[in-house]
Amino acid sequence: MDLTLNEEQQMLQKMAHDFLEDKCPPLVVRRLEESELGYSPDMWREIADLGWVGLIFPEQYGGSELSLVDLTILYEEMGRAILPSPYTPTVLAGLTILACGSEEQKKEFLPKIINGESIFTLALLEPSASYDAAGIAVTAKASGDDYIINGTKLLVPNAHIADWLLCVTRTRGGKTPEGGITLFLVKPKNPGITVEPISTTALDKQFEVTFANVKVPKENMLGKLNGGWAPLARVLQQAAVLQSAEIVGMSQKVLEIAIDWAKSRVVYEQQIGVYQGIQHKLVNMFRNIEGARVMAWTAALVLGEGLPGTREVAVTKAWASQTAQLAGYEGHQVFAGQGYMQEHDMQLYSRRLKAAELNLGQADYHFEKFAQAIEM
Amino acid sequence: MDLHFTAEQEKWRKEFKDFLDEEVKKAPPGYFVDDIMSDIHEQDDHWNWTCEFTKRVGAKGWISMGWPTKFAKYGGRDASPIETALFSEQMALHEATLAYGVNTLGGPILTHGSKELQEEFLPKIAAGEITCMLGLSESDAGSDLANAKTRAIKQPDGDYLVNGHKIFSSMGHRTAYTLLLAITDPNARKRYGFSRFAVNLKSPGITISTWWNMSGKGHHQNQVFFDDVRVPARNLIGVENQAWGEMNRDRGGGSSITGIGMKVLFNKFVKFCQETKRNGKPLSEDPVVRHKLAELGVELDVIIQISWASVTMREKTRGRPIEGVGGGIHTSASAILDMMRKEWTPRFAIAATQIVGPLAQVRGNPVSHLQEGAKWAPVVGDMPGWIERYYRGHAFDNHRHGTPEVLRMILATRGLGLPR
Ligand SMILES: Cc1cc2nc3c(=O)[nH]c(=O)nc-3n(C[C@H](O)[C@H](O)[C@H](O)COP(=O)(O)OP(=O)(O)OC[C@H]3O[C@@H](n4cnc5c(N)ncnc54)[C@H](O)[C@@H]3O)c2cc1C
Numbered sequence: 001m002d003l004t005l006n007e008e009q010q011m012l013q014k015m016a017h018d019f020l021e022d023k024c025p026p027l028v029v030r031r032l033e034e035s036e037l038g039y040s041p042d043m044w045r046e047i048a049d050l051g052w053v054g055l056i057f058p059e060q061y062g063g064s065e066l067s068l069v070d071l072t073i074l075y076e077e078m079g080r081a082i083l084p085s086p087y088t089p090t091v092l093a094g095l096t097i098l099a100c101g102s103e104e105q106k107k108e109f110l111p112k113i114i115n116g117e118s119i120f121t122l123a124l125l126e127p128s129a130s131y132d133a134a135g136i137a138v139t140a141k142a143s144g145d146d147y148i149i150n151g152t153k154l155l156v157p158n159a160h161i162a163d164w165l166l167c168v169t170r171t172r173g174g175k176t177p178e179g180g181i182t183l184f185l186v187k188p189k190n191p192g193i194t195v196e197p198i199s200t201t202a203l204d205k206q207f208e209v210t211f212a213n214v215k216v217p218k219e220n221m222l223g224k225l226n227g228g229w230a231p232l233a234r235v236l237q238q239a240a241v242l243q244s245a246e247i248v249g250m251s252q253k254v255l256e257i258a259i260d261w262a263k264s265r266v267v268y269e270q271q272i273g274v275y276q277g278i279q280h281k282l283v284n285m286f287r288n289i290e291g292a293r294v295m296a297w298t299a300a301l302v303l304g305e306g307l308p309g310t311r312e313v314a315v316t317k318a319w320a321s322q323t324a325q326l327a328g329y330e331g332h333q334v335f336a337g338q339g340y341m342q343e344h345d346m347q348l349y350s351r352r353l354k355a356a357e358l359n360l361g362q363a364d365y366h367f368e369k370f371a372q373a374i375e376m
Numbered sequence: 377m378d379l380h381f382t383a384e385q386e387k388w389r390k391e392f393k394d395f396l397d398e399e400v401k402k403a404p405p406g407y408f409v410d411d412i413m414s415d416i417h418e419q420d421d422h423w424n425w426t427c428e429f430t431k432r433v434g435a436k437g438w439i440s441m442g443w444p445t446k447f448a449k450y451g452g453r454d455a456s457p458i459e460t461a462l463f464s465e466q467m468a469l470h471e472a473t474l475a476y477g478v479n480t481l482g483g484p485i486l487t488h489g490s491k492e493l494q495e496e497f498l499p500k501i502a503a504g505e506i507t508c509m510l511g512l513s514e515s516d517a518g519s520d521l522a523n524a525k526t527r528a529i530k531q532p533d534g535d536y537l538v539n540g541h542k543i544f545s546s547m548g549h550r551t552a553y554t555l556l557l558a559i560t561d562p563n564a565r566k567r568y569g570f571s572r573f574a575v576n577l578k579s580p581g582i583t584i585s586t587w588w589n590m591s592g593k594g595h596h597q598n599q600v601f602f603d604d605v606r607v608p609a610r611n612l613i614g615v616e617n618q619a620w621g622e623m624n625r626d627r628g629g630g631s632s633i634t635g636i637g638m639k640v641l642f643n644k645f646v647k648f649c650q651e652t653k654r655n656g657k658p659l660s661e662d663p664v665v666r667h668k669l670a671e672l673g674v675e676l677d678v679i680i681q682i683s684w685a686s687v688t689m690r691e692k693t694r695g696r697p698i699e700g701v702g703g704g705i706h707t708s709a710s711a712i713l714d715m716m717r718k719e720w721t722p723r724f725a726i727a728a729t730q731i732v733g734p735l736a737q738v739r740g741n742p743v744s745h746l747q748e749g750a751k752w753a754p755v756v757g758d759m760p761g762w763i764e765r766y767y768r769g770h771a772f773d774n775h776r777h778g779t780p781e782v783l784r785m786i787l788a789t790r791g792l793g794l795p796r
Pocket residue numbers: 276509510511512513517518519520543544545546547589597773774775776777778779780781782785
């Protein structure tokens with residue numbers, strides 16, 4: 001049993017920290033938030049060159065073959081810097097390809113993902129707003145050598161810049177909702193696809209993607225017909241853990257700037273950090289962050305060993321989601337009026353913390369997953 | 377990082393488990409029903425068994441295994457934090473308890489005690505033969521312990537004469553000793569005139585009177601009066617007047633895992649909810665019940681995992697100071713865990729009563745005291761009235777060794793560096 005960082009992990013952490021501190025200060029985040037692309041292609045290239053995109057992919061495709069735990073370390077730093085980038089959906093699509101793609105598909109797509117050439121995104125969520133297989137209603141019907149996709153996907157990140165959509169479809173009704181899911185790789189420029197922006201709390205680049213009789217060749221199927229859910233579910237577990245690690249980083253940064261403020265802001269002739277109303281908020285954030293970090297490591301280790309990990313993932317994302325809400329809300333209480341204003345960094349974090357809390361299931365959703373995992 | 381135990385660690389774990397599997401079979405009837413109610417200190421046969429069991433643990437060398445090798449002749453072998461943590465884990469899983477305060481004097485004496493005191497006490501502590509209450513709190517000295525007024529004044533012959541009044545004093549009626557905090561220099565500034573003593577509770581001049589708490593008929597707390605009690609000079613622990621600083625540097629307790637015992641109870645209650653029907657459906661299928669329980673269960677997993685992280689951090693940094701805030705688990709972990717435990721337990725107790733509803737107020741019949749109408753008390757595990765008893769006993773008893781508010785203050789100022 002060892003839940004501490006080894007030397008290489010500490011180096012990875014420092015390297016990521018220093019790079020992002022230099023390249024991605026809040027000023028850059030603000031500029032990118034207002035830009036049309038929403039990310040910096042130059043920084044993306046640098047990140048790919050540093051090997052971050054390929055961090056956990058096998059060496060044979062150009063990756064560094066590090067572990068999921070190593071990736072959580074990187075995510076904590078990306079969260080701390082609230083780095084705007086197409087990293088997450090691209091890597092998740094890559095992991096899905098790695099999990100169930102044909103050797104041909106892996107050879108075609110993974111090297112380009114790893115070197116930063118191709119941007120991918122996940123077309124997963126639908127108006128059902130459910131992360132379960134039962135929520136998938138977008139259909140794909142066989143027609144000769146093609147499949148015809150119809151329906152609407154929501155909150156698809158980066159659809160405006162993606163080279164490929166990984167689209168989750170229903171190919172049959174069947175007995176269980178999981179048994180009728182098939183994955184397809186689709187070009188967003190395909191005729192019949194419309195991409196409309198959705199403005200969100202975090203002002204991250206999210207889209208509605210509508211499929212109207214979109215023809216996709218059979219070769220673009222990823223994994224087996226009706227066999228898409230199992231590999232995807234595994235990737236979504238990894239995604240929930242990484243999202244949790246990102247929350248740790250964001251919350252940690254909020255805690256640090258709030259502590260600095262508590263030491264410097266003087267109200268009623270005292271530093272506000274003297275007041276227990278303020279101290280207790282900060283200690284609660286601290287408590288939650290410590291727990292979320294250890295849980296993210298734990299769940300990443302469990303998944304890394306190929307174990308089911310349903311309990312660990314549920315605990316991790318439930319706790320991290322609560323942490324996100326706590327840090328976002330209590331952070332604002334410490335900064336009070338100032339934090340509400342656009343020029344303050346607090347609101348950059350709290351808006352993104354809300355997105356991260358809800359993404360891949362808020363605490364309530366994972367409480368039920370936990371209840372199922374312990375066979376309650 | 378690694379979640380697995382090494383073959384050697386698994387071997388230790390199995391050794392603890394095998395031993396305890398056999399031991400718990402020998403406990404007197406009803407022991408574990410009472411244990412959960414923490415009434416084992418009340419019935420003579422339960423208390424006696426606890427003491428005998430503790431000596432058998434001592435004979436295994438497990439009480440002193442975490443002491444530095446400097447104390448090898450008393451069994452100190454600087455056992456790894458993981459080994460001592462595994463022992464605590466197995467104890468909790470078996471719902472077993474050592475006799476009260478078996479190691480309370482251990483840390484202070486081996487860190488600060490004179491050679492003479494070490495030779496007198498350490499072999500007996502290691503053997504599991506010493507029991508000891510904490511003589512700290514007074515009526516005006518709880519969280520602010522530095523307000524304590526009890527005095528130990530040095531006499532011409534070198535001995536000390538103690539006068540004062542300690543309150544709460546858990547298990548003082550059972551234990552042989554008290555670790556006493558008293559003023560030795562009445563003229564010193566606050567905090568600077570304290571000393572600690574190992575005091576035999578049979579000393580002339582000591583009166584112990586029962587102080588009932590709301591948990592029921594179980595006898596736990598006492599008031600201890602000291603009237604001209606003579607304490608030999610050799611029983612002073614550490615340097616005279618230096619106790620305040622020394623207290624924060626006591627070492628020698630092993631590592632433990634917070635949350636294991638809580639999980640044992642939590643699992644029993646979940647089982648109860650699965651087996652108990654309301655309106656024709658198991659309680660556990662009610663979404664509100666599921667939600668409440670899952671929220672508690674999630675936090676419990678987090679607590680246990682923080683515990684392991686802190687133990688492994690200690691393992692890795694053995695002998696070196698642990699530094700830094702926020703970059704992983706560090707010295708603040710024990711205060712975080714103490715705070716989380718003290719807040720989780722009442723929340724669980726409250727949730728359990730709310731899930732169970734009106735019958736949660738019916739007192740059950742643990743072995744040591746029968747209650748009227750107990751047949752209507754819901755049975756959790758094999759304990760009628762457990763919910764009622766747990767609520768009364770644990771929803772409000774989260775203050776000893778520091779209230780959650782005081783722990784937050786410590787974390788805020790020492791952990792996060794906020795101003796005082
Ligand atoms: C069941 C039980 C067993 C015990 N056993 C022992 C024992 O064996 N030996 C022993 O010596 N003592 C024992 N104690 C005493 C225990 O340590 C004290 O109760 C505890 O330290 C709190 O002190 P107090 O009760 O005097 O509360 P107070 O110190 O009077 O506190 C009252 C309230 O004020 C709050 N408060 C105090 N200071 C601050 C602050 N700075 N900031 C914010 N809030 C603050 C507290 O959190 C609490 O809510 C026991 C207590 C109990 C309940």
